[in-house]
Amino acid sequence: MLPTLGLLLACQxxxxxxxxxxxxxxxxxxxxxxxxxxxxxLRPALAGELRPTISVILANLSLLFVPAGVGVIGNLDVLSEDWFALLIVLVLSTLLAMLASVGTFLAVRRVTEGPAK
Known part of the structure; x- marks a missing residue:
């Protein structure tokens, strides 16, 4: 587990x-x-070595959202004052992220499938 975490943190x-x-x-x-x-x-075999630790990290990913939730509660005054602007930004950023994801998926599919038959 430590070598995997070390590699992840070193890359970051x-x-x-x-x-x-x-x-x-x-x-x-x-x-x-x-x-x-x-x-x-460059080292495909490394993925198999990282998989057990990465699976544990992904299984507990929800714990990483606790600080964000605390930050929201700590800033309720800002939310109550600017809720409409925040709602607009949240909706627009979600739509843009979804469009970017779809565009990326389509581009990757086009590259991996090769020319149309």
């Missing part, structure tokens, strides 16, 4: 340091995830 750290050092406009963890994908493509 490298992503953060790179983003802050170069001044990129993407989040460090996203760059770290891209690095992890590259590592897994």
């Amino acid at each position: 750290l490298i992503g953060e340091v790179t983003v802050r050092g170069i001044g990129l406009s993407i989040p460090g963890p996203v760059l770290g995830l891209a690095l992890l994908i590259v590592i897994l493509r």
Whole structure:
């Protein structure tokens, strides 16, 4: 478990340091995830070694949302004042995320299926 967590945290750290050092406009963890994908493509057998630990992390993913819930409760005054603007932003960002997901899925499907028959 420790080597897997070490690899995940090292990828995130490298992503953060790179983003802050170069001044990129993407989040460090996203760059770290891209690095992890590259590592897994170069060493496919590593995925099997990471799978047990990653499964435990994903099974307990809901625990990571507890701090967000506490933050919402701690800022109820902001929510009560600006609820309409927040609702609009929430709906629009959800729609944009869904459209981006569909676009990504279609692009990946087009690339993986090859030319149409």
